Amino acid sequence: MRYDEPDFLASVVEVANELIKAGADDKETAVVTAQHQVLGRIRTAPTAIGSRFERLVHKHVKRRSDVSAHARKRSLRAYWHAFVKAEQAIAAAEIINREQMDSCVTILDDLQRTAPSSLGIRSLFGGLPLKCLLLTSLHARTVVLADEILHLLQHGFCEAAEARARTLYETTVTIWVLASAGRDGGDNFEFCERYYVSSLLERRRAGYDREDRRIAAAARRKWGNRFFTPYGWARPLFPNVDKITFGHLEKVVESDELRPWYLRFNNAVHSGAHNTISRSDFQRTFPNPTTPEYEPKTVQDVAHVTLRMLELATFPATNSIAYLTNRWDDLITFAKLAKIIDAAVADFRKGPARPEAMLRGRRVSA
Secondary structure: OOOOOOOOHHHHHHHHHHHHHHHOOHHHHHHHHHHHHHHHHHHHOOOHHHHHHHHHHHHHHHHHHHHHHHHHHHHHOHHHHHHHHHHHHHHHHHHHHHHHHHHHHOOOOHHHHHOOOOOOOOOOOOHHHHHHHHHHHHHHHHHHHHHHHHHHHHHHOOOHHHHHHHHHHHHHHHHHHHHHHOOOOOOHHHHHHHHHHHHHHOOOOOOOHHHHHHHHHHHHHHHHHHHOOOHHHHHHOOOOOOOOHHHHHHHHHHHOOHHHHHHHHHOOOOOHHHHHHHOOOOOOOOOOOOOOOOOOHHHHHHHHHHHHHHHHHHHHHHHHHHHHOOOOOHHHHHHHHHHHHHHHHHHHHOOOOOHHHHHOOOOOOO
């Protein structure tokens, strides 16, 4: 397919000349306007080049589908047993989240009467019920995130999996902060309410309604202007810090072991110059990949870190809710989850299976 056909240029020149004769301001403006007009016509009117291109698009759709299926098949064959155990871990974490909600049900009756907001606003509630709901909600999100990451790895979208793993890490750190703050007997219920009000106002930042303005005004009166700064909800933990960052939260929960992974996952989110061009490989026919790829080392690394973060997110949520509701047997199911995760992590760390051992004769559908 040739892209040097003169059709487009000839059409632009013709339209530009017409615009100039009609009194266009200058030649440059006329050419730019002509380009837009010709492109607009091409969108609706058939051309020989356009028809050839459309046929090529249909062929590429089939090719891309085949490439995607091949990448998924290679990932599943290499880590079949590990992925099976990882799916079991996701299922176990989901069951635990439902058990957490069951534990919370007994304390969720008549929330506004039994757990009024410290801001004195009837549409809000606080106290123990709010903390339980926050922890179950955040934990549910970690289950979904872990599931997303594993599916992205299976389908060859490793960079996307790393980006979601960054979000999983941040959510895990937040759970630890909310679960542990005030466990020494202090008033941590108001701390959780600060987080809830902060997230509520942040979601509605595009435009406050009347009730939002009431909440914001009450928060300003009770907690001051610094509450509205980044991570201002965590201000009680850092009264002498001028500007709170996520790094301060990491130090509170002592996440030193996982921080190197967080820094690596940042590269999958930010579009720095190196990260943007680092995937180019001039040993290939087409140096810039545009389809899913099988990357065994990335699958191994991201999967095992994801499962560990799921474990680290599940424990503080389950333990804190058990402490608040006196349902300590819920920790038994957490121990079972940890055992499943240990097995899955061990399989991922073994690396990809040898070709002759793949699936033990089983087929993996694409």
